[in-house]
Amino acid sequence: MSYINYISQFNYKYLSITINDCNGYNYPEIQNSVCVSMQCNCLDSYFGLFCQFQSSKIYSNVYNKLTIESNKWIYLYYELPTTNVELQTMNEQQDVFYSLVSEQTPQKTIPNLQNSSRLLSIVNIQEEIIISNADVIYIGIYNNQSEQIEFQFKIVTYYQDDQSIFERNRIIIIITVCAIATLFLFAIGISVLRTRKHQQIRKQVQETIRRNLNQQGFFDQQQQSNRVFDPAIYKGFQIRFIKDHFKAHYYDKFIQVYPGLSQFEECAVCLEQMKNANNKLQKICCVTPCFHIFHSICLQEWLLRQKNCPFCRTVYNRKKIIQDFPWIDIGNIQIKNTDSNYLCRIKNQIESVNDSRIELNQNQQSEQTNQLQEIKD
Template identity: 55%
Template sequence: MIIFTSILIYFGYCLPNYQGTTLPDTQQIIKLNQTQNFDSLIIKFYKGGANVLCLASTIDQDQTKISDIEFTNNSKGSQVYDYQSYQANSEYQLVQIGYIAMIYIKCLQSNQNQQPINIEIYYSENQITLGCINDCNGYNYPEIMNSVCVSESCHCLDGAFGQFCQFQSSQISSNVLTSITLESHKWKYFQFQFSSIDINLFSQNQEEQLYYSFVLKQNPQLQIPTLEDSHKLMSINDIQQQLQSKQIDTYVDIIYIGLYNNQSQAIDIQFKVITSEEEQESTFERNKIIIIVTGCVVGSLLLFAFGLSALKSRQQRQFQLQIQEAIRRNLSQVQELDQQPQNPGQQLPQINHKGFALRFIKDHFKGHNYEKIIKAYPGLSQFEECVVCLEQMKKPSTKQLKICSVSPCFHIFHTLCLEEWLLRQKNCPFCRTEYTRKKIIKDYPWLEVNTIRVNNTDSTYLSRMKNNQDKNNESQIEFVKQQPEGQFPNQMEEINE
C-alpha cells in the first residue's frame, strides 16, 4: 500500500498542471489560478513535424507574424521563445516565463500546416536565471537529466550540449567507421575529441541531400549546427580550414558534428573522422587491433573501478552510521541536560524530542553548495565543521558533504545531518533554539542564495552575516536574548564563560 501511494505521488508530481493544444498562427489565451504562489512557469510545446516557432508572452500577440521576429539566441521583451530548438527543427520547444495569471500563446509557421501543437505547462519554484532556462533541466521537466546550473550558466554533462543542454550526442573516435540511420529532416549529433586540427570527414554515401556542420564545445550555449551554416557531405570533407577560421583556443579539443538528412525518407549512412587524407586501409586495420587491445585494458579498468565504487559505497554507509550514532549521542546529552534542575526545587521544562516529518524538512531546509552559501553570506564562513557529525563543510572529503542547509537561526550544517536531527528534535543542533511548524512556515524562506535576499532584515546578527562582520558566539547571544526570560539558562552560562 505504501509503495502504491508513493508511485501515485511521484507520477502526480511529474504530471503537467495544464495540458492543451493550439493551431499554427492562432493565438490562444490561457488563464491560470491566481491563488497559486510559484516563481515561474515551464511551457513545453510538442510540435511533431510542424515547422513552427512557438511564443509565450504577457501581452497580446494576435497580430504577430514570423517575419516580425528578430531571431536571436535570447528572447527579448515580453516574447519568450526557444530559438535553438527552432533552428534544429526539434520536436520539442521549451520556454520559461515568470508566473502570471494570463498567458498569450501563439505558434508562428513558415509554411501552411494545420497540424495541432500540444502544450504542457508546469508550475515551478525555480526563479528565472539568466543563461539557465528551466534551471538546465532540458525537456525532461521536472527531472534533471543533462546538466547543472552554476553561476547563471548551464554546464552540460557528457553527451549533451545546447543553451540548456537539450541536444544529445554520441561519442565517436578517430578512424572508426560508424553506421547510423538518419531520419528524414532530422539532425544527429556526434562528439569528437581531437589533438590536431588536421581533420577530415569521410562518408561512404553519395546522396544529394546530406549535409554536415559542427560547433565548438567552448561556447555551445550560443550556437548549434544548423542547415544555414552547413556544407554538403562529400566523400572527403576537409574541415581543417573551417576550424582555423574559428580561431580555436589551444585548450579546446572537442567539437560537436551534426549530420542532416534533407530527404523525405530515412537513410542509412556510414562515416568516420580521419586525421589525414592519405590514410591507408592497413592503418585502419592496425587501429582496429589497437581498439581491441584498448577494450581489454578498459575492461580491466572497469573491474577496478567497480571495486573502488563498492569500497566507496561501503565507506558512505559507514559514514551514514557514524552520523546516526553522533545524533543519538547528542540527543542523549540533550535529554540529560533537560533532566538536570537549574536551581534546587526548579525543573527545566521537558522537551518533546519527536521531530518533524521528512517531507516538511526537505521542503523548508533545502540544501545548497557550501561555497555558494558563503558567497552570499560571508559571515557564515566561521562555520567550517558540522557540529552534528564533526566533519568538514569547507573542505569536505566527498561531494555529498558539500551540500549544506542553514537553520532559521542562521547556523549551517550538512543537509543530511540536519535532516536526521530534525526527524528526532525540533530545535537547532548548535544553539538549541526551539522550532515550530508555524514559525518555520512564517519565516520561510530565511535563506535566498540565488537572489541574495535576507528575511528579517531588522536583525543585527543577520545583517552582520551578510556583511562578514560576525564575531564568535554572537548568533547565540542574540537568539538567547530574543527568548523569554528563564529559557535556555545553560546556553547563557556557557556563552558568559
C-alpha cells in the first residue's frame, strides 16, 4: 500500500481530515486523536500535545491500588462533579509527588515535577480546581524512590448539596425536638393544673360531706380536713366496689336517656350545679339504685363513709346492689329492674315529683321491711 493510499484511508476514518489540519497530530504513527473543527482532540484516556500519554479513569470515593515503578509517572483522569475534592492515600509514602493539569484542546501542559507537590495522606485540591476552572483534570503521580511502590489511592468528593441538605435536616430535627419538648412541657403544665383543680374540688367535696355528716352527729367537730383512712370514718363500701357498680357518665347523657332525672339540677351532697356545671369534673355524675343523681366524686366520698343514699337515706347492701345493677340503661346495657314504674316514668318524662316521692317512700318502707326481715332471720 502506498503512503498516499494509507493517508486516504486514515483521513476517511477520521472524518476526511488532512495532515495539516491538526498540525501533524494524525500521522500514521499516532492514532490516538481525531480532528474536529480544525482542532485535534485526543481520544478517551489519552492526553498530551500529541495524545501520546495514556491515563486511567478514576472514580470518587473508591480506593484504587496503584503500582509505580522507580522514577516513573502514572497518570489518572477524573471528571469533576464538584470542586470540593480531596486526594487520600491509605498509607502515606515518602518521596511521592502529585501534579494536576486541566483538560485542554490541544493539551499543551502535562503533569511535571516543577509544578508538583508532595502527596500526603490527605490533600485538599479544591483551590487548584477552582483556579483551573475545568470539568476534567489529569493527575500525575511520580515515584521519586529507588524502588517500586504500591499503595491505595482514592479521590473523595464532598457535594455541597449533600452538606446543605445535611445542615437543613439537622436544623429541622433540632426545631422538631424543641417543638416536641415545648408541647410536652405544656402538656405537663396543663396536667398539673388540672390535677390541682381536681384536688381542690375533691377537697371541697370532702369538706361538704364532713359538714353534712357532722350535722348528723357522725363526726366530731374537731375532725381534720385531710383525708386519712380511718375505719371509724370509712364504714361504707370499698372504692373498687363503688366504681364497679355506680358507673359514672356525663349529666347530659343521663338526661338525654332519662329526661325525668332533669329535676335533679344540683348535687345534694355538695349543693353545686350538675346541669350548668363550672368544670368538666362536676359534669360527671352517678345514679343510685333509688334513681337519684349526684356528682360522681361526691357519691364516691359519701358511699365510702356510709351505705345509704345522700338524698332519701335509702340503705344499701352489697347483695341488693349486685342484684339490681345496672338499674338504668346507659351504653346499651341490659338492665334487670325493667318492671319499675318509676323507671318507666323518668325515661318517658311523665312522672311528677309527688309521684316519685310516693314511690320512693314505698321503696324506703320496702327496704326497711327487708332489713327487719334480715335481722329476724
